[in-house]
Structure formats: structure tokens, C-alpha cells
Amino acid sequence: MNFGAKSKDLLVELKRSDWLPPYNEDGVRGVLAEIQALYDELTDTLGGRTTSDIPDPVKVSLVVHHQALLRNKRCLLTYLKWRADRITQLRWETGPVVPQELQQSLSAREMELFNTYDRILTNFTQGLNLDLTADLQPPKELHVEVRVLSDCGEIMTDHGSVKLDRGTTHLLRRSDVEHLVRQGLLQELENEST
Amino acid sequence: MEDEIASEAGPQDKRHASGWNTLALSVAGLSRPFFAFGLSRTLWRNEVSAPELLKVDEHLVSDLIQQVENQQEIVDDARASPEEAFSASLYQMELDRLRYSLSKYLRTRLRKVERDALHVLATVDGEMQGRLSDREREHAKGYVDMLEDHFTRTCLSQMPSNFRSLTNTSQEENMVQEPNLDTFVVCRARDDVGLVQIGEAAGREESSMDLRQGDMFIVRYRPIRTLVLGGRVDLI
Structure with missing residues (x-):
């Protein structure tokens, strides 16, 4: 054996x-x-x-x-x-x-x-007043440019709603879209922002 | 570290009380988020580099979180008015950094709590347990229970009864993972510490190093452990 x-x-x-x-x-x-x-x-x-x-x-x-x-x-x-x-x-x-x-x-x-x-x-x-699962990467810029990989519908931002259609790119607040990037629905474009 | 923090937190509170907490773009005004950021950065850098859990200062952490929240409200208000929108975005960046370093700090601790959960809960003297906040202690218990339950139901319950223990430390079969205190760390002295004994374990002649303020060394963690816990040495 x-x-x-x-x-x-x-x-x-x-x-x-x-x-x-x-x-x-x-x-x-x-x-x-x-x-x-x-x-x-x-x-x-x-x-x-x-x-x-x-x-x-x-x-x-x-x-x-x-x-x-x-x-x-x-x-x-x-x-x-x-x-x-x-x-x-x-x-x-x-x-x-x-x-x-x-x-x-x-x-x-x-x-x-x-x-x-x-x-x-x-x-x-709970009761910590801080979302530990957000901000996994150190922030570099206030805004990030993202490309939409699959339709996510509309999201609300401070400046109104944004429609995230597949294939479009947007410059958005990082905190607004971070969770979508992590789920793989959006792709972050590096060094291409303004 | 507590003394240091206490003395640093002092003037901060005063500023807080004197109505500083408004978004006026002055040089003094800008120093505050930077200041808090530096403090929290020291916290998390120590925590990230240390092989074992350090003592948590719950009040400081909850205080910082509270301030981030307050500040965020002010910045949110300021963004609406055109003349303050620009400075608001600067503040927002600082806030994001601060929020990152805080959650990085808590995340690092949480991971260490999970890694060392059995070890921490098994220590009887309570010194180790005292380093955790109530919340973390609860999490450690919950985590251990969860794993134990999982292991028991998946395989341990089907093993011969005297081989079911997870925490058998009696013989060479130590199943409890402990932090490796002999790992090397980079440290910097906050003040003049003087001679520190190192390397006695190596069986060679005892060697020591002279630690002056600002000196940087790469050493094993164990000899400088008390200095780190006492806040006289920072890890980088």
C-alpha cells in the first residue's frame, strides 16, 4: 500500500x-x-x-x-x-x-x-462606518476612465445619471464605479485619461 | 505608540473644537487631512510589516473614521458651490487616501486575525487577546467556529475519535499556526534608543546595535519587538 x-x-x-x-x-x-x-x-x-x-x-x-x-x-x-x-x-x-x-x-x-x-x-x-471591501487599491486619481465590457444599465452619480452601454468609455468618479470594475463589468483604462 | 498618538491627537482635537472644521482654503486648513493621513499611514505601515498583530487603538481608529465622515459632508456641500468646487476636489483626494489607508489598516489586521485566530484565542495570559478590539475578537471566534464546523462536518467527524482535534499541540504535531517572529523587518528609530541586543540566538558572540533617532536597520523582528510595541521604533 x-x-x-x-x-x-x-x-x-x-x-x-x-x-x-x-x-x-x-x-x-x-x-x-x-x-x-x-x-x-x-x-x-x-x-x-x-x-x-x-x-x-x-x-x-x-x-x-x-x-x-x-x-x-x-x-x-x-x-x-x-x-x-x-x-x-x-x-x-x-x-x-x-x-x-x-x-x-x-x-x-x-x-x-x-x-x-x-x-x-x-x-x-456593521457599525464601522467604513466599507472595508471598497478601496482595495490605493487611489491615484479622483476620476478613472473606464470601458464598459457588458451593459450595466444606468448608474447615478453626483452629476446625474450615466448610461453604461457596452463598448462606450466614460470618465467617472472612482468611488462610483469601483464595485463594477471589481465585478469585471467595466475595464479600467490606465494612463489614457486626460 | 500610545503616548505618541495621544500627544498628536491633542492639538487635533483642539482644532476640531475651535470650529476649524469648515472648508476654508488656507495653508493651515490643508494641513489637517495630510496630518491625519500621516498618522494613519504610520499605523498601517507598522501593521503591514509586523509579523504579529500589534495593539489596536480603537478610539483613534473610530475617531479617524468619524472625522472622515464629517469631512466628507463638508466636501460634499462645497462641491455644489462653484467657487469652492476646485478646492473640494483636492480635499476629496486626501479623503480618499485617508479612507484607503484606514481600510487597508483594518483589512490587514483582519487578515492577521484570521491567520492567527487559533493562536490568539489559545493564549491564556490575555496579553495577545488584549491587542484585539472587541469587534476583532468576536470575528476571530466566529471565524474559528466557522472553520471548525466546516472541517468537522467534512472530514474530522469521520476520523478515529482520538485524531479529531484541530488544536493538538501536545506532540510534534502542532496544528496551530503561529506568527514567525524571526522574520526580517526594516525598521526606523523614532528616538534615541541606545544599545539593542541582537543575534544572541545565533550562538555567536552577542552583538548589539546602537539605535539613534532616524537610523534604519534590517533586523529580525524578535529583538526589536518590545520597541515596536512601545512605539519607539517604526517598521517600514
């Missing part, structure tokens, strides 16, 4: 993916089964004896099994934590809703995780 190969595969999957690979339910179940098998082997070998009764060669095998078990656990938690970190990061980038195309990569539990994080983050920012 090749200990830890399954859990390694899970981590390699993460590494090869741009954002997150689809949640690997089978892989996780496989690792859990391996952990259980290792544990059974351990308890069988131990057979209720105390360590002093066990001959040294058996002790070695116990250590190997125990370490393999711990390693599997660690890899599995790393897999979940890495995913959880990406998911919570997503809340900062795209706001309180998971974009449609990313939803299929998440398990039902991970969607729950996202919603829970959304709730505790909202809890944190």
Missing part, C-alpha cells in the same frame, strides 16, 4: 488549478478510508498491549502507520483550508454572491462556508 498517495493527489490538484478544482468528493472519501484502514491496522497490531510488551520490529511498523495517518490528516486539512482560504478571499473580491461559473467548483458545504463568512464579515463591518 502506498501511504499518502491519495492525499498527495488532492494537493497536486490544487496546485495545478488556476483558482480551485471542483471539490473532489471521491478523493476525500478515499483518504478518509485510508485513515480508517491505518487506524484499524494500528489497533490490531497493538492488540491492547502496552508499549513495553511490544518487540522493537513491531514498534517500527506502529510508528510508520501512525505517521502515515497523521500525514493523511494533515494533507486533508490542508486541502480544505486552502480551499476555504480561496473561498473567503472570493468574498472580498466579488461581494456577497458567488459568481455562477465558480459555483460548480464548490461543494454544498463550501457554499455554506461562504455564506457563513459573509455573515461574520458583515457583522464585523
